[in-house]
Amino acid sequence: MPIRSGIYKKMNDNKDLGILLHVSSLPGPYGIGTMGKEAYAFVDFLSGLHLGWWQVLPLVQTGFGDSPYQSAYSGSGNPYLIDLKMLQEEGLLQKRELACCRSLKNAVDYGCLFREKYAILRRAFSRFDRSAPDFCALKADNGFRGYALFMALKEAHGGASFDTWERRYKYAHRNTLAKFWRENQDEIDFWLFAQCEFLRQWTALKAYANEKGVRIIGDLPLYVAYDSADVWLHPDLFKLNADRSPEKVAGVPPDYFSATGQLWGNPVYCWKAHARDGYAWWISRMKQAFGLYDAVRLDHFRGFDRYFEIDAAEKTAQNGKWRQGPGKALFDAIGSALGPLDLIAEDLGEMDEGVLRLLEETGFPRMKVIEFAFDGNPDNPHLPKNIGKNCVCYTGTHDNDTLYGYVKSLRGKNLRVFRESLETALREQSLSFPLADKKSMAEAMLLLALKSRAARKIIPAQDLLLLDGKARMNTPATLGENWKFRLKKTLSVHDLAASFLTEFRG
Structure with a gap:
C-alpha cells in the first residue's frame, strides 16, 4: 500500500516508539516467558x-x-520469570532437571508453574553460594528481609493469609519473629535467593537493552495486595480494623469496563499516616522502581488526587465514596528526595478538576488510548487531533481488547459510528487509507496512533501483529483466563514483511 511508505519513510529514528509486552508473554519452553534468550x-x-x-x-x-x-x-520480582537455562549455566541446575518444567501449552500455565517451578528453584538454591556479595546485600535490605520472613511464615501456615495466623505472628511481635528467623533460616534464605536470582537476571537484561538503545518502561500499581508483606509490616499505613482486617478497600465506580464498577479489594492507604513520616514508604518504593526501570507508568493516577473507597463488606463497587488523596505533596516529597523522574500518569477513568489540576502541577505525560477515540464525539480526548505532545499514545492497554478484537466485536449502529469517526480522523490527518475490512480498520487505528503528536507511542504486541480478542491480556472484573497471553515464537523483522513497520528498519 504506497501510502505507508510515503508517511513513514522519513521516520528512521523511532526512539519515541515502543512495544508493550510483558516478560511473561515471551515465548519459551518452560510454561511462561522468562528473562532468558527469548527476552x-x-x-x-x-x-x-x-x-x-x-x-x-x-x-x-x-x-x-x-x-x-x-x-x-x-518490591519483589516474580520467581516465575527466572530463566532456568541461566541457572543451569550458573551450575545451579543440571540439564536433565529442567524437563519437569517443560510445557507444550502456548498460554502461560500457572498450574504447572505452581507445582514445578518453586520445586526446581529450591533444588537450585541447595547448590547456591550464600556468601555471594549480592545475596548478602539483599539479606541486609529491610524490605527484602521483611518479604522473606513473610513468605516463610506463609509457608509455615500452609499458604494462608496473614490475618488467619496465630496472634503473635499476625501482629508481628518482635521477639516471636526473631525466634522464627533463627529457627527457619533456610526457608527465609530460599526466598531471598529467588529475589537475588531475579535481580541478577533482570539487571543483566536491562543493561543489554540499554546498550542496544532500548529503554524500559515499568508499571507501578497504586495499591498493594492485602495479604502482603507491605500491609503485614506497615499496618498503620492502611485503613485496617483493630484485628488487621481491611476496613476499606479500593476500586472504581461503574465505568466503561463494568456496570457495577470494579471492586479490587486492595486496602486503601491512610494518607495522614504517610504524610506524618514524610511519605518515606513511597519514596523508598519509587527509588526501588527506578533501580529497575528507566521510566515508570503510575497506575490509576487519579487516585493520588481523590480515590474511591468501598466498605470491605460490600460485594460490588456501587456504594463506594470518593476521598481526598495526598495530591502534589506526595510528588513534592518524592522529587525532593530523588530528583526529576520520568513518570507517566495513567489518567484513564473518571476525571475531575482536581486530578486535572494535579496533572498540570506535576507536568507528567498523560495517557491517550486510540481504541477509545472513535465514538463520534469530535471532542473525544483520545482522537489523534486532540492528543498533545505531552502525552504517551497507546493503541490499547493490558485491560483492553486488542484493536482487531475490538473492531470485530462491533455491530450495527456502533460499527457505523465507529467507521464514520475513523474515516473522519484519517481525513484530518491527510491519510488516504482504504478500510476494506475490519482488519484494515484496526491497522488504520494503529497508523493514527503513530501519526499522533504524542511524545511517545506504545503499541501492545498483540496490536502490532493484528491479533484478535483471543490474544487479550486481561478483562477487568473477571478471573480465570487473564494474564496468560504468550507469543508463539520469537519475533523478528521478517514477521512484519507485510506491515508498514518494516519502514522502521531505516
Missing part, C-alpha cells in the same frame, strides 16, 4: 526496528488470580 531476542527485535522503548507490566511476584497487580511484596 534478549526481543530486545534485538526492538533494536532492529530502531524502537526506543519496551514497556512491561509489574514484574512482581504474582498472587491471587495470577495478577501482577496483586503481590506478596510490592
Whole structure:
C-alpha cells in the first residue's frame, strides 16, 4: 500500500516508539516467558526496528488470580520469570532437571508453574553460594528481609493469609519473629535467593537493552495486595480494623469496563499516616522502581488526587465514596528526595478538576488510548487531533481488547459510528487509507496512533501483529483466563514483511 511508505519513510529514528509486552508473554519452553534468550531476542527485535522503548507490566511476584497487580511484596520480582537455562549455566541446575518444567501449552500455565517451578528453584538454591556479595546485600535490605520472613511464615501456615495466623505472628511481635528467623533460616534464605536470582537476571537484561538503545518502561500499581508483606509490616499505613482486617478497600465506580464498577479489594492507604513520616514508604518504593526501570507508568493516577473507597463488606463497587488523596505533596516529597523522574500518569477513568489540576502541577505525560477515540464525539480526548505532545499514545492497554478484537466485536449502529469517526480522523490527518475490512480498520487505528503528536507511542504486541480478542491480556472484573497471553515464537523483522513497520528498519 504506497501510502505507508510515503508517511513513514522519513521516520528512521523511532526512539519515541515502543512495544508493550510483558516478560511473561515471551515465548519459551518452560510454561511462561522468562528473562532468558527469548527476552534478549526481543530486545534485538526492538533494536532492529530502531524502537526506543519496551514497556512491561509489574514484574512482581504474582498472587491471587495470577495478577501482577496483586503481590506478596510490592518490591519483589516474580520467581516465575527466572530463566532456568541461566541457572543451569550458573551450575545451579543440571540439564536433565529442567524437563519437569517443560510445557507444550502456548498460554502461560500457572498450574504447572505452581507445582514445578518453586520445586526446581529450591533444588537450585541447595547448590547456591550464600556468601555471594549480592545475596548478602539483599539479606541486609529491610524490605527484602521483611518479604522473606513473610513468605516463610506463609509457608509455615500452609499458604494462608496473614490475618488467619496465630496472634503473635499476625501482629508481628518482635521477639516471636526473631525466634522464627533463627529457627527457619533456610526457608527465609530460599526466598531471598529467588529475589537475588531475579535481580541478577533482570539487571543483566536491562543493561543489554540499554546498550542496544532500548529503554524500559515499568508499571507501578497504586495499591498493594492485602495479604502482603507491605500491609503485614506497615499496618498503620492502611485503613485496617483493630484485628488487621481491611476496613476499606479500593476500586472504581461503574465505568466503561463494568456496570457495577470494579471492586479490587486492595486496602486503601491512610494518607495522614504517610504524610506524618514524610511519605518515606513511597519514596523508598519509587527509588526501588527506578533501580529497575528507566521510566515508570503510575497506575490509576487519579487516585493520588481523590480515590474511591468501598466498605470491605460490600460485594460490588456501587456504594463506594470518593476521598481526598495526598495530591502534589506526595510528588513534592518524592522529587525532593530523588530528583526529576520520568513518570507517566495513567489518567484513564473518571476525571475531575482536581486530578486535572494535579496533572498540570506535576507536568507528567498523560495517557491517550486510540481504541477509545472513535465514538463520534469530535471532542473525544483520545482522537489523534486532540492528543498533545505531552502525552504517551497507546493503541490499547493490558485491560483492553486488542484493536482487531475490538473492531470485530462491533455491530450495527456502533460499527457505523465507529467507521464514520475513523474515516473522519484519517481525513484530518491527510491519510488516504482504504478500510476494506475490519482488519484494515484496526491497522488504520494503529497508523493514527503513530501519526499522533504524542511524545511517545506504545503499541501492545498483540496490536502490532493484528491479533484478535483471543490474544487479550486481561478483562477487568473477571478471573480465570487473564494474564496468560504468550507469543508463539520469537519475533523478528521478517514477521512484519507485510506491515508498514518494516519502514522502521531505516
